Amino acid sequence: MTTVFQRYTxxxxxxxxxxxxxxxxxxxxxxxxIDVLALRFEQYLADPSSVHEKYPWAARFVLGFPVSSWQRGLAWNAGQKARFITAVWSGAGLGSYLTNDWCGSAGGHMAMDENSDILIDGQQRLYSLEQYFLDQLAIPDAQGMPRVWSEIGNSERKRFLSTIFAHSSVSSDDEKALRKTYDLYTQGLAPRAHDQRAAQ
Structure with missing residues (x-):
């Protein structure tokens, strides 16, 4: 049986x-x-209160990024987080995370307008990195022994941090469009129940 395929009709x-x-x-x-993300997280941990003041509307912060209230909560279990970190170590494809580069100032104050600089997609993966960096997640080494980040030497840390993790971005102050973008990014990889969608 011959299958016919044409790029264009x-x-x-x-x-x-x-x-x-x-x-x-x-x-x-x-x-x-990943070192770019690690540096951002390091800066966030150095002065988290000022970051919270800058984004007072954020539902939470993941690796230093504000997350909006209309996104689903943290959902990955320990096994899913460990598999992602293992994928980083093994050089597997990590996909990409998506942020909104738009930043609006709220009336001249230090606080930024809602949806400024938010993490739109990749929350579960970035939170896995955060927990790993904080020694809250142990990953088996080459001999199968569980290891936390603080146990690992600089040469291995450098290898991990040099792994490429693509950063996609949009730039918009239109919350409706941001919500639709969030839903489109998430529907193909891990389908959301209707109540988990941002654009209701």
Whole structure:
């Protein structure tokens, strides 16, 4: 049996009225090492109160990023977190995390407008990194012994931190568009129940 595949079809048989799902906001993606995230987290831990003052509306912070109240909560279990960290060590593909680069100042005060600089997608993966960096997650070494971050020497830390984790970003103050973007990013990887979607 021969299967026919054509990258493009002839105009005479295509239906121009059909349109498939497309992105809501223009997205850019850059390849950065995990060290960029670790540095941000280090800076956050040095003065968390000032970060909380800057984003008073944040439901929580993950690796120093504010997370909006309309996103689902932390859901991964210990096994899922450990598998992600093991994937970093083994050089597996990590996908990408998505942030909103837009920042609006709330009337000249130190506080930023809601949805400024938020983490939109990747919360579970970034929280896994946070717990690992804080020794709250032990990962088996090459001999199968559980190890926390503080036990690992600098050469191995450098290898981990140099792993590329793609950073995608949008830039918008439109919460409706941000919610739709959140739903689109999450629906294909880990389907959300209706009550977990941001755009209701």
């Amino acid at each position: 002839g105009d005479e048989i295509s239906d121009h009225s059909i349109q498939m799902t497309q992105r809501v906001l223009e997205t850019s993606t850059h390849q950065f090492p």
